[in-house]
Amino acid sequence: MPQPFSLQVSQQAGASLISIGGHLDAHTAPEFETAIQTAVDGGQFQVIVDCTNLSYISSAGLGVFMSFIEEVREQGGDIKICGLVPKVRQVFDLxxxxxxxxLVDDVAAAVQRFAESPTRKG
Amino acid sequence: MNAIEGKFTLTVPSSTQNLALIRDFIGTLIMQTGLDENEVLKLTLAVDEACTNVIEHAYGKDNSKEVLVRTFLDNHEIRFEIEDTGLGFDPNAYQPDELERLVAERKSGGLGLRLIQTIMDEVRYEFEPGRKNSLLLIKRLRKDENREVIKN
Structure with a gap:
């Protein structure tokens, strides 16, 4: 059976850290969207999405990243995505x-990237 | 090449909740063809995207409807047929926007069709007005066959 979707939100070095796991598809994407929307509504424009435990993503999940990226960058922030396993990374590449x-390796790299390049890829 | 051949059919109520079930079914089936794990994932993803379109757009999230997925396996190709009786939509009439443009316009739509068109060798749409719509997704298995990629 597929792994259920999981989502935890915490703070990491001033950024909002959203850790997602399991399958992110059209059924589970609304929960992820709500988490990012809540961060943005709260004035948090530095967002790290840790995908270490994410085993599947479809376009519905990718679309969530798409719909917020411009807004957070306009506000001087960014969404740094880390921990992609090869199977998931493949879909990003497609x-x-x-x-x-x-896209960075892990949460520590994401924090460092925010310090070096808060709004754009370095 | 295939250890398994034949026609396999899955019918589920039209709900995004059933996407995981569809992926399990397709993934398990395709795994037996001998394709590598990455190819299995990509084909499963293409079917997920097609079914998501049916559930969310053709049926407008009406879960009294059914999504039907037929899989045909033989030595030459893997063919998926996703059938619905909802609002028709021809993906080949769809012109994908540039990714940068989607980002600038804060749009997330169209990514699924882009994935389907990238992953499959052939995408065909058959429409019988008032009866049914069928989306055919074809992946050829022999490298020496002519590759027909329909992209707009």
Whole structure:
């Protein structure tokens, strides 16, 4: 059976850290969207999405990143995506997402990237 | 090449809750063809995207409807047929926007069709007005066959 979707929100070095796991598809994407919307509504424009435990993503999940990236960058922030396992990274690559999004290895790298390049890929 | 051949059919109520079930079914089936794990994932993703479109757009999230997925396996190709009786939509009439433009316009739509068109060798749409719509997704298994990629 597929792993259920999981989501935890915490703070990491001034950024909102959203850790997601399991399957992110059209059924579970609304929960993820709500988490990012809540961060943005709260004035938090530095968002780290930790995908270490994410085993599947479809376009519904990728669309959530798409719909917020411009807004957070306009506010001087960014969404840093980290911990992509190869199977999930493959889907990002299929759509050309590495050209648009800042993909880093882990949460520590994401924090460092915010320090070096808060709004755009370095 | 295939250890398994034939026609396999899955019918589920039209709900995004059933996408995981559809992926399990397709993934398990395709795994037996001998394709590598990455190819299995990509084909499963294409079917997920097609079914999501049916559930969310063709049926407008009406879960009294049903989504039907037929899978045909033989030595030459893997063919998926996703059938619905809702609002028709021809993906080949869809012109994907540039990713940068979607980002600038804060739009997230169209990514699923872009994935389907990237992953499959052929995408065909058959429409019988008032009866049914069928989306055919074809992946050829032999490298020496002509590759027909329909992209707009």
């Amino acid at each position: 759509l050309g997402f590495p050209d648009i999004f800042d």
